[in-house]
Amino acid sequence: MFSFWKWSHKNIIFITIIKIIIIIHNKIPLDKWKKYCLYLSYMKKFSKGFTLIELLIVIALLGALAAGLLAAIDPFEQLKKGADTSIRGQAETLYNANIAYYAQRSALPTGLASGSTYTANALGGVISDLASAGELKADFYNLAGTAKLSKIVVKVPSAESIVVCYAPESKAFRNDQYTKYNSTGLTIGGCPGSAGCYQCFK
Secondary structure (H helix, E strand, O other): OHHHHHHHHHHHHHHHHHHHHHHHHHOOOHHHHHHHHHHHHHHHHHOOOOOHHHHHHHHHHHHHHHHHHHHHHOHHHHHHHHHHHHHHHHHHHHHHHHHHHHHHHOOOOOOOOOOOEEEHHHOHHHHHHHHHOOOOOOOHHHHHOHHHHOOEEEEEEEOOEEEEEEOOOOHHHHOOOOOOEOOOOOEOOOOOOOOOOEEEEO
């Protein structure tokens, strides 16, 4: 016990002498040395890290922020809006291509029979004719994809008119003022806002 105390005492004296040598050698003012010692003491306490309770509180706060952010953004709604934007663009392009084709030839493409209703994915021949006439890009069908084209409804009321519709899936598009038709382009009640409401180009 005495030997341990003696060793510790010698150790403290040795460390103190080293400190004095450093102060004298570097000409450090005593007030700066005290500040440096306080800084080291603070850093030593800080380096011990966080307690378990502090970590749990931080994790809980981050979880609450993440949940609030997800609720505000609603990633599934954003995906649906993106899909609706894409399908609407394809429906409009298909409608304009048929109108331009009719303006040049005074007739709709051969595959469109008066009084008939189609889904766009079944109109591969019509789309090919429109592409050959220069009204659509050659790879329109492949770029659009059958999954998206199957959601586009093409109605041919007469030999001189065409209606192209699609049913939005996102809340934003369902509540749009232009979502007011049925699949054949007739204005119906209960729209916008319902799952059975369509946006149409006619």
